[in-house]
Amino acid sequence: MHELSHGQIRMDSDKRARYGLSVRAFVLCPAVFLLAGCGDASPSQGFTTHSPTSSVSSTSSTTTGSTGSTGSTGSTGSTGSTGSTNSEGSTSAGIPDAGTPPDFGSSQPTGCKGKVDVIFVISRFFTMYQEQGRMLASFDGWVSTIEEKLSGLDPHIMVANPDGTWTGTVCEDYYCPEYKPTCGPNAEDYICGSYELVTSLCEMTIGAGVLFPAGHYATNHPCELLGGNRYITPEQPSLADAFKCVAKLGNNGPDTPIGDALIATLAPEINAPGGCNSGFLRPDALLVIVIVTDTHEVESVTQPKDWFNAVVAAKGGDPESIVTLAIIEPTPEEEPNPKPEPDCFVDDVESDLNRLRHFANMFPNRVIGNVCADDYVASLAAAADLIDEACDQFIPQ
Numbered sequence: 001m002h003e004l005s006h007g008q009i010r011m012d013s014d015k016r017a018r019y020g021l022s023v024r025a026f027v028l029c030p031a032v033f034l035l036a037g038c039g040d041a042s043p044s045q046g047f048t049t050h051s052p053t054s055s056v057s058s059t060s061s062t063t064t065g066s067t068g069s070t071g072s073t074g075s076t077g078s079t080g081s082t083g084s085t086n087s088e089g090s091t092s093a094g095i096p097d098a099g100t101p102p103d104f105g106s107s108q109p110t111g112c113k114g115k116v117d118v119i120f121v122i123s124r125f126f127t128m129y130q131e132q133g134r135m136l137a138s139f140d141g142w143v144s145t146i147e148e149k150l151s152g153l154d155p156h157i158m159v160a161n162p163d164g165t166w167t168g169t170v171c172e173d174y175y176c177p178e179y180k181p182t183c184g185p186n187a188e189d190y191i192c193g194s195y196e197l198v199t200s201l202c203e204m205t206i207g208a209g210v211l212f213p214a215g216h217y218a219t220n221h222p223c224e225l226l227g228g229n230r231y232i233t234p235e236q237p238s239l240a241d242a243f244k245c246v247a248k249l250g251n252n253g254p255d256t257p258i259g260d261a262l263i264a265t266l267a268p269e270i271n272a273p274g275g276c277n278s279g280f281l282r283p284d285a286l287l288v289i290v291i292v293t294d295t296h297e298v299e300s301v302t303q304p305k306d307w308f309n310a311v312v313a314a315k316g317g318d319p320e321s322i323v324t325l326a327i328i329e330p331t332p333e334e335e336p337n338p339k340p341e342p343d344c345f346v347d348d349v350e351s352d353l354n355r356l357r358h359f360a361n362m363f364p365n366r367v368i369g370n371v372c373a374d375d376y377v378a379s380l381a382a383a384a385d386l387i388d389e390a391c392d393q394f395i396p397q
Contacts, residue, residue: 112391114152115285120159121261123293124167124253129217134376135292135327136247140240142380149388156280157239158231159246160265164206167252168194168214186216187250197222200276202230206257207264208276210246218250231280258291258356259300259307266314284396287315288387291326294371297355304359316397319364323390325383326360327369327376365390 122132147153168190171183176192183190194214202208209230213219223245226235232242264270271281281287289311300307315321360366365386369379 109393109395112150112284112286112394112396114150114154114391115282116146116150116153116288116387116391117156117281117285118158118288118290119262119265120157120247120290120292121162121256121258121265122159122247122249122291123162123256123258123295124213124215124218124249124251125255125293125295126216126251126253127294128249128292129251131292131294131327131371132217132247132249132251134374136244138376138380139243139247141377142384143239145381145384146387149384150391154234154285155239156231156233156282156285157243158209158265158277158280159243159249160261161204161206161208161210162249162256162258162261163253164204164261164264165253166195166198166204166212166214167218167250168198168212170215170252183215183220187214187218187220190214190218190220194220202276205264205270205276206261207267207270209280210249213246213249215250215252217248218252219245219248220250229279230276255295255299256293256297257299257301258293258297259302259304259359262289262291262307263302263310266310281314283316286387286391286394287311287322288383289322289324290383291324291328291356291360292371293328293356296329300355304355304362307359308362318395318397319362320390321394322363323365323367323383323386324360324363325367325369325379326356327371327379328356328360329354330370330372 120135122128122135124132143153143155146155171187171190172192172195175184175187176182178184180192182188182192194212198204198212203210203212210223211225211230212222223242225232225242225246227233232239232246236242265277266281269275270277272278311322311324312319357368360368367379367383367386369376369382373379
């Protein structure tokens with residue numbers, strides 16, 4: 001974990017007390033797994049919708065009047081435009097490092113036919129209590145909006161392990177000795193000894209789908225997903241309930257290497273038969289990346305160009321088959337006034353620190369949302385519009 005001198009996290013003693021955490025809680029030693037077997041929020045809200053952007057190179061922005069939040073979008077159609085306007089109003093230099101997209105010749109788009117593979121990479125750092133709640137509260141309405149836009153929605157939805165840990169070790173190592181049989185006042189539904197329910201190393205594999213969120217403010221029991229998968233499929237009785245189980249990650253994780261986690265989630269070996277995410281990625285499905293974090297991404301050893309190349313490679317070299325939604329720290333122009341919470345910090349884009357903003361701006365189909373907003377309705381609605389457009393233009397691999 002980086003020290004506060006890095007500047008990405010600023011907090012006071014009141015915030016530490018509010019979360020009930022200490023620095024020692026982030027020393028995530030998985031020693032308890034030596035004993036484990038190894039086998040294989042808030043009510044939901046509706047969305048305000050807006051007219052889809054043009055399928056030819058264009059941009060739009062959506063602002064919620066009550067919060068001042070802004071979601072910036074950009075899209076390019078089959079014309080293959082090389083430039084797009086980012087959320088600050090400047091023009092990006094195009095799509096770097098991905099090489100030339102494949103030549104589809106005279107092929108006509110066949111559309112994704114409702115198939116959408118969605119990856120959520122959500123920080124579980126101790127600052128993320130409010131932000132996780134907003135995401136959980138917004139999911140129902142977002143899925144309903146996509147269902148209205150896409151005929152026969154056929155989703156795969158996964159919440160990826162963002163840091164390669166199982167945060168139940170924090171309970172077992174630090175809180176259970178004091179609060180047994182629970183993990184303390186912020187995780188009274190965690191039962192000490194729950195590591196015995198972890199039956200796969202996938203639970204502590206970066207990029208693998210999460211099934212057992214544990215620790216403060218987490219689900220604290222294994223989630224049951226149909227088919228033995230680590231991701232949600234259309235056959236799940238309730239997509240919303242399943243998502244709220246796997247996405248309630250809690251706040252006992254280290255600072256998050258989101259880029260590294262994204263690369264790991266898309267790696268061929270983890271998606272191959274027998275891998276943790278076997279069957280998740282489909283060649284005939286649109287890929288949607290959703291990132292939610294309130295800190296600068298300073299932990300990944302890889303760079304934004306590496307994240308971009310990995311995502312595009314997973315879709316056969318076609319960046320148009322990807323929609324990216326990054327809900328991150330706002331720019332000074334997007335910052336709500338007054339701030340909705342004391343730990344809402346502004347992204348100084350001139351400092352070149354926020355690598356996630358640079359990453360998102362590499363994609364032709366993107367939304368950059370404000371993590372400090374009171375809700376994520378505007379950002380998710382803009383992403384739903386782009387999913388609808390990109391699905392229509394999709395050409396399967």
